[in-house]
Amino acid sequence: MFENICLRAEDFLKLAITFGPFWFYLFIFLSGLVENLFPPYPGDTVTFIGGYLAGTGVLTFSLVFFSASLGCLAGAMILYILGKNKGRGIFLKNKGKVFNKAQLERIENWFKRYGEKVLILSRFLTGVRSVVALTAGVGNVKIQKMTGYTSISIVLWNGIILFSAFKVQKNWREILGMLQVYNKVVLAVVIVIVIVWLIRILKGKFANSKTR
Numbered sequence: 001m002f003e004n005i006c007l008r009a010e011d012f013l014k015l016a017i018t019f020g021p022f023w024f025y026l027f028i029f030l031s032g033l034v035e036n037l038f039p040p041y042p043g044d045t046v047t048f049i050g051g052y053l054a055g056t057g058v059l060t061f062s063l064v065f066f067s068a069s070l071g072c073l074a075g076a077m078i079l080y081i082l083g084k085n086k087g088r089g090i091f092l093k094n095k096g097k098v099f100n101k102a103q104l105e106r107i108e109n110w111f112k113r114y115g116e117k118v119l120i121l122s123r124f125l126t127g128v129r130s131v132v133a134l135t136a137g138v139g140n141v142k143i144q145k146m147t148g149y150t151s152i153s154i155v156l157w158n159g160i161i162l163f164s165a166f167k168v169q170k171n172w173r174e175i176l177g178m179l180q181v182y183n184k185v186v187l188a189v190v191i192v193i194v195i196v197w198l199i200r201i202l203k204g205k206f207a208n209s210k211t212r
Contacts, residue, residue: 021059024050025067032071036079039130043072047158051165065162072123072154073147076133080146083137091138104138111139119149123157 028050035043050064091104111118115136122132136146 021063024053024059025063028064028067029071029074032068032073033075033078036072036075036130036133039127044126044161047161048165051162054162055166061162061166065158068158068162069151069154072158073151076122076129076150076154077147079130079133080137080141080143083134084140085137087134087138088140107135107139111136111141115139115141115145116149119146120153120156122150123153 028046031041031043031046035041047064047068050059050068051061053059054061054064088104091099091107092101094100118132119136119141122129125132133146133150
């Protein structure tokens with residue numbers, strides 16, 4: 001799979017030279033947007049390739065950075081608005097164990113306590129970026145806070161990716177490989193945390209049912 005990504009990077013270079021940089025900037029923007037809506041999409045890889053092409057002189061670094069960041073922010077805000085306009089209604093209209101007003105209040109209180117930190121770290125948390133944006137909407141986070149802290153996270157994360165690709169030209173395959181490994185490790189850690197959290201909830205419910 002990694003070799004296929006490397007080959008695609010070289011194919012993108014040929015396409016950018018053939019059709020002009022505008023279309024690649026547009027592709028970078030759309031990749032950042034789509035990655036939020038469909039998390040398996042390799043948006044970070046496309047951003048990295050954009051940085052590599054900027055290092056070769058085919059693309060402009062500032063425009064790659066702007067296109068990637070704007071796409072990421074647009075995707076995150078779509079999910080935020082969806083969570084705020086539709087997601088909150090699901091909690092308010094239902095009285096089940098998962099979706100109810102009490103759970104909604106917990107989400108709101110959680111974002112009041114940890115919202116800033118979570119939003120700043122959101123881009124670094126592969127696999128849960130989309131969940132954070134959607135849940136921030138459900139948690140009724142103010143749009144100014146959502147936009148501001150998410151933008152900081154995007155700028156930091158994309159800056160690291162693009163700077164690495166731009167500076168380390170000869171070893172770009174190794175850096176891309178490290179990015180792939182990082183994403184897998186973070187996703188695995190997140191999955192373990194979620195499993196442990198669910199086990200604790202189930203244990204608590206089982207213990208409560210015994211005491212009744």
